[in-house]
Amino acid sequence: MTIQANQIIRTRRKSIAIIIEPGGRVVVRAPLYATDHQIAQFLALKADWVQAAVDKMRRLPPRQPKKRYRAGEEFLLLGETLRLKIVEGGRSAVTRQGGYLCLRRDFQPRAKAALTAWYRQQARRVLTERVEHFARRHGFTYSKVRISSARTRWGSCSTLGTLSFTWRLVMAPLEVIDYVVVHELVHTRVRNHSKGFWAAVAVLMPDYKARRAWLKQHGAALTVE
Numbered sequence: 030m031t032i033q034a035n036q037i038i039r040t041r042r043k044s045i046a047i048i049i050e051p052g053g054r055v056v057v058r059a060p061l062y063a064t065d066h067q068i069a070q071f072l073a074l075k076a077d078w079v080q081a082a083v084d085k086m087r088r089l090p091p092r093q094p095k096k097r098y099r100a101g102e103e104f105l106l107l108g109e110t111l112r113l114k115i116v117e118g119g120r121s122a123v124t125r126q127g128g129y130l131c132l133r134r135d136f137q138p139r140a141k142a143a144l145t146a147w148y149r150q151q152a153r154r155v156l157t158e159r160v161e162h163f164a165r166r167h168g169f170t171y172s173k174v175r176i177s178s179a180r181t182r183w184g185s186c187s188t189l190g191t192l193s194f195t196w197r198l199v200m201a202p203l204e205v206i207d208y209v210v211v212h213e214l215v216h217t218r219v220r221n222h223s224k225g226f227w228a229a230v231a232v233l234m235p236d237y238k239a240r241r242a243w244l245k246q247h248g249a250a251l252t253v254e
């Protein structure tokens with residue numbers, strides 16, 4: 030298998046690095062004195078890894094177009110698509126009405142902040158309820174639920190038993206949210222990702238792999254930007 034770089038960038042660095050960009054472009058960063066032959070040899074050595082990384086990048090869904098907070102744009106809540114509607118007046122900046130997410134016109138210039146605040150509220154309500162549900166059902170103890178703004182870390186569990194979840198998670202379907210909740214609750218008993226950890230997750234949620242795969246595939250779409 031021959032791997033060719035799409036671009037080679039020589040700088041005052043000491044070693045060769047291969048970067049796979051979104052879309053699967055292969056970029057090599059190399060020291061000023063590295064020859065083309067050396068770079069080709071390095072690529073050949075890493076061919077399997079590079080090919081796998083390129084395939085993975087090509088499989089990733091393309092980035093969503095940036096939101097402009099105009100009527101008709103789509104937002105997710107619990108896996109359901111809501112259409113943005115700009116409304117005049119009302120008590121809150123953001124409200125949900127059936128299949129619409131209503132944003133007050135005077136909040137349109139601050140739409141991102143208003144929507145984030147609304148999603149945080151939804152996340153707190155849903156996650157608190159799901160954590161209580163699974164904790165009661167399976168006898169887990171935890172100290173509190175915290176809502177974070179992490180972009181790719183869906184949940185975490187501190188040594189003191191604080192369960193953190195990013196507000197973005199509330200955009201995912203409930204089955205997916207439940208997977209992250211169970212995952213973090215199991216961490217209150219097993220603090221690593223050992224075989225024993227995954228076995229414990231599988232006992233409580235036999236189909237956890239499909240739920241986790243959904244997050245891997247769609248996680249990037251869980252955004253208000």
Ligand SMILES: [Zn+2]
Pocket residue numbers: 212216222
């Ligand atoms: Zn974990």
